[in-house]
Amino acid sequence: MRARVFVTLKPSVFDPQGRTIVEALHSLGHTEVGDVRQGKYFELDLNVESAAAAEALATEVSQQVLANPVIESFRLEVDSESKAGRS
Amino acid sequence: MNFAVVVFPGSNCDHDAYHAVKHVFGQSAEFVWHKETSLGDADVVILPGGFSHGDYLRTGAIARFSPIMASVRAFAEAGKPVIGICNGFQILMECGLLPGAMLRNRDVQFHCEHVGVRIEQADTPFTGKASVGQMLRIPIAHGEGNYFAPPEVIAELEAHRRVIFRYASADGEVTDAANPNGSVHNIAGICNEGRNVVGLMPHPERAVELVTGSADGRVVFESVIQHGV
Numbered sequence: 001m002r003a004r005v006f007v008t009l010k011p012s013v014f015d016p017q018g019r020t021i022v023e024a025l026h027s028l029g030h031t032e033v034g035d036v037r038q039g040k041y042f043e044l045d046l047n048v049e050s051a052a053a054a055e056a057l058a059t060e061v062s063q064q065v066l067a068n069p070v071i072e073s074f075r076l077e078v079d080s081e082s083k084a085g086r087s
Numbered sequence: 088m089n090f091a092v093v094v095f096p097g098s099n100c101d102h103d104a105y106h107a108v109k110h111v112f113g114q115s116a117e118f119v120w121h122k123e124t125s126l127g128d129a130d131v132v133i134l135p136g137g138f139s140h141g142d143y144l145r146t147g148a149i150a151r152f153s154p155i156m157a158s159v160r161a162f163a164e165a166g167k168p169v170i171g172i173c174n175g176f177q178i179l180m181e182c183g184l185l186p187g188a189m190l191r192n193r194d195v196q197f198h199c200e201h202v203g204v205r206i207e208q209a210d211t212p213f214t215g216k217a218s219v220g221q222m223l224r225i226p227i228a229h230g231e232g233n234y235f236a237p238p239e240v241i242a243e244l245e246a247h248r249r250v251i252f253r254y255a256s257a258d259g260e261v262t263d264a265a266n267p268n269g270s271v272h273n274i275a276g277i278c279n280e281g282r283n284v285v286g287l288m289p290h291p292e293r294a295v296e297l298v299t300g301s302a303d304g305r306v307v308f309e310s311v312i313q314h315g316v
Binding site: 009012013014015016017020065066068070071 | 144145181190191192193194195233269
């Protein structure tokens with residue numbers, strides 16, 4: 001099973017990297033880009049059998065390690081197609 | 088006094104801390120590898136600066152799971168003095184002994200320079216010999232020292248006088264220009280509710296001999312040595 005985890009800074013948290021990137025885009029002439037928020041993306045290969053188990057495991061490692069709940073939130077997707085393709 | 092300097096893979100200020108304690112202040116000091124489970128007969132624990140485990144995911148995110156951290160937590164919860172410097176501060180936040188988190192510096196640059204740091208409170212083991220308002224000129228060396236906590240946590244820290252160090256100009260003014268990284272309220276260091284756990288981004292251990300440009304950090308070590316006497 002594969003899970004995709006997207007970790008992003010909470011909306012209330014200032015994102016210095018996103019700010020720098022949007023300024024760079026503006027300097028390149030892409031002035032229609034209003035804002036950029038940078039985050040982290042993880043692909044987890046999980047040796048579990050069910051989508052429910054994959055979601056539970058991905059949630060656990062995201063809460064415990066991948067995201068810091070003080071500043072970040074996460075959402076995840078479990079790739080059921082990958083399950084079909086591999087089983 | 089016995090100081091334990093915890094060493095994580097990637098710590099790089101462990102020897103500076105050891106040198107300060109042992110050679111400059113003549114105290115007993117031991118390195119404690121992060122896979123150890125005992126702090127021995129330590130009276131003070133130092134979590135030094137560096138890049139524990141490479142800090143690839145987040146600063147301090149992996150170090151908090153090191154076996155020694157259970158003993159550090161028990162030591163802290165027993166009311167004994169613990170100081171986290173730079174990466175050590177980041178580890179203390181990741182493991183929940185101190186509140187908040189570090190964001191990237193607001194200008195996205197790594198800052199390695201001497202800065203002005205004002206002592207805000209003198210009732211912790213690490214500031215007892217300082218006076219409130221005293222200015223230190225000590226180095227910082229970090230890319231992620233932009234202190235953040237939710238507004239209610241900041242209010243709680245301020246209300247209970249738990250901001251211990253603040254970035255300030257040479258004449259002691261807390262200004263935006265004196266803030267090297269964007270930290271909320273110019274916060275450079277805080278303590279826990281029990282006031283025995285202190286974390287700060289600046290490096291007092293790198294400012295204990297004039298040969299390194301400043302000896303203003305001495306007061307942090309003199310304070311905890313006096314505290315333990």
